[in-house]
Amino acid sequence: MNLWTVxxxxxxxxxxxxxxxxxxxxxxxxxxxxxxxxxxxxxxxANLAQIATVLERQVHVRVFPADxxxxxxxxxxxxxxxxxxxxxxxxxxLVYRQLVPVFGLKTxxxxxxxxxxxxxxxxxxxxxxxxxxxxxxxxLVDGVGDVIWGQxxxxxxxxxxxxxxxxxxxLITGFLTAAFLMSLTTMHxxxxxxxxxxxxxxxVGVGPWGIRAQFLIxxxxxxxxSSVLAGAVFLxxxxxxxxxxxxxxxxxxxxxxxxxLVIGIVLLTGPVLAVVGGGIASHRAIGTGDR
Amino acid sequence: MFLVGASxxxxxxxxxxxxxxxxxxxxxxxxxxxxxxxxxxxKLRRSMGIIFQTYRLLEKKNAYENIxxxxxxxxxxxxxxxxxxxxxxxxxxxxxxxxRLPSELSGGEQQRVAVGRALINQPRLIVADEPTGDLDPENxxxxxxxxxxxxxxxxxxxxxxxHAVEVVNRLNRRVIRLQDGRVVSDTTGxxxxxxxxxxx
Numbered sequence: 001m002n003l004w005t006v007x008x009x010x011x012x013x014x015x016x017x018x019x020x021x022x023x024x025x026x027x028x029x030x031x032x033x034x035x036x037x038x039x040x041x042x043x044x045x046a047n048l049a050q051i052a053t054v055l056e057r058q059v060h061v062r063v064f065p066a067d068x069x070x071x072x073x074x075x076x077x078x079x080x081x082x083x084x085x086x087x088x089x090x091x092x093x094l095v096y097r098q099l100v101p102v103f104g105l106k107t108x109x110x111x112x113x114x115x116x117x118x119x120x121x122x123x124x125x126x127x128x129x130x131x132x133x134x135x136x137x138x139x140l141v142d143g144v145g146d147v148i149w150g151q152x153x154x155x156x157x158x159x160x161x162x163x164x165x166x167x168x169x170x171l172i173t174g175f176l177t178a179a180f181l182m183s184l185t186t187m188h189x190x191x192x193x194x195x196x197x198x199x200x201x202x203x204v205g206v207g208p209w210g211i212r213a214q215f216l217i218x219x220x221x222x223x224x225x226s227s228v229l230a231g232a233v234f235l236x237x238x239x240x241x242x243x244x245x246x247x248x249x250x251x252x253x254x255x256x257x258x259x260x261l262v263i264g265i266v267l268l269t270g271p272v273l274a275v276v277g278g279g280i281a282s283h284r285a286i287g288t289g290d291r
Numbered sequence: 292m293f294l295v296g297a298s299x300x301x302x303x304x305x306x307x308x309x310x311x312x313x314x315x316x317x318x319x320x321x322x323x324x325x326x327x328x329x330x331x332x333x334k335l336r337r338s339m340g341i342i343f344q345t346y347r348l349l350e351k352k353n354a355y356e357n358i359x360x361x362x363x364x365x366x367x368x369x370x371x372x373x374x375x376x377x378x379x380x381x382x383x384x385x386x387x388x389x390x391r392l393p394s395e396l397s398g399g400e401q402q403r404v405a406v407g408r409a410l411i412n413q414p415r416l417i418v419a420d421e422p423t424g425d426l427d428p429e430n431x432x433x434x435x436x437x438x439x440x441x442x443x444x445x446x447x448x449x450x451x452x453x454h455a456v457e458v459v460n461r462l463n464r465r466v467i468r469l470q471d472g473r474v475v476s477d478t479t480g481x482x483x484x485x486x487x488x489x490x491x
Contacts, residue, residue: 008363008366200361200408203310203339203341203409204336204361204365204411205335205336205337205338206333207331210364
């Protein structure tokens with residue numbers, strides 16, 4: 001195929017897309033939505049490990065001694081427990097003093113007595129994922145009163161992440177299939193619309209790949225347009241999400257990876273998906289043999 | 292050269308074998324010393340011009356674009372396409388109607404556009420399957436005249452399939468007659484007409 005043929009095919013592809021306006025539009029919409037879902041899913045997946053680590057870091061176990069027990073006396077026993085990496089004593093008076101600059105001494109004293117905060121212990125876990133069993137062991141230690149940890153919060157977030165991962169995979173598969181079928185149908189319509197053109201091309205000596213090129217270029221343009229659209233939307237949404245996370249969950253700010261790789265994959269997937277659809281549709285009409 | 296015979300005698304099949312629309316079950320098809328079975332169909336058809344009874348023009352392209360189309364899809368540079376198309380429009384006598392759509396042309400004019408399209412790539416062999424089948428005598432004459440000029444001036448072989456005696460007898464050319472898929476006569480001049488009239 002020489003340069004003139006490429007120009008000519010590009011022009012014909014553009015006209016072909018315009019001729020099948022509604023089918024082309026439907027393909028672009030479906031492809032764009034699919035690529036957005038795909039991008040979101042990939043971005044989430046890429047960040048899951050990061051999110052999990054950050055979440056795990058937030059799982060603090062706080063131990064309050066039972067009445068009549070001194071917090072210091074629990075230090076050694078807690079440190080000896082399997083799964084415990086370290087224990088820190090949190091002085092109740094220190095906590096009270098830290099609040100003074102915030103509320104003012106007078107206000108604070110009016111609200112809370114000086115011994116309002118009991119001494120407690122902060123336990124660092126060797127494996128935050130195994131927090132449950134360790135907490136159970138801590139509860140069994142003599143002199144331990146109350147144990148507080150972020151089990152519920154972490155568990156819910158993990159469940160949401162896993163659900164998204166599983167549901168996202170199913171959803172993406174469904175959308176990819178729909179997008180593929182949609183591009184196949186659009187290209188099939190294009191092929192049907194151009195039966196006479198294809199016959200004429202054959203009569204004047206254009207080979208099967210030359211005829212097919214028309215549909216492949218058309219499919220490529222549709223796929224590329226969808227990809228660029230999805231990439232732009234994704235870039236914008238990515239920015240919005242990053243900003244929202246930064247304001248809602250400050251400790252996650254700056255922790256999420258930039259969606260550059262994901263946008264690259266999205267830009268590549270659209271044309272590939274559309275060209276495969278166009279290739280199959282034209283193959284059914286043209287075949288490959290140069291008879 | 293005329294290829295004659297009643298309907299169903301094998302004229303169209305023979306032409307299809309020539310441009311590889313169909314493949315021979317038995318025997319060989321030789322064009323210019325080459326077995327067509329060994330030549331890719333696209334390469335073979337690039338040296339041919341094919342004309343049918345139905346014009347098969349692109350409805351959304353005007354006469355000029357329909358003719359140019361055959362060259363554009365082969366990647367001929369635009370300047371050369373313009374030169375050839377202008378020349379052909381002159382030859383078929385449609386220069387003044389170059390920008391009309393097929394729906395704005397008469398049947399005879401549409402067939403002349405189809406002939407023009409077949410000529411755009413300067414073929415050495417023109418295969419015409421009943422090209423005047425739907426035309427009145429006046430337009431039939433014009434198409435015959437164009438093809439005769441192409442044969443004389445461009446040295447192209449024109450293979451013209453028809454079942455119409457009056458068409459054959461307008462030109463004093465070689466006539467091959469087919470019956471039940473076989474050549475039953477190969478003569479020059481109005482032989483078939485005399486035979487049809489019972490005076491061989």
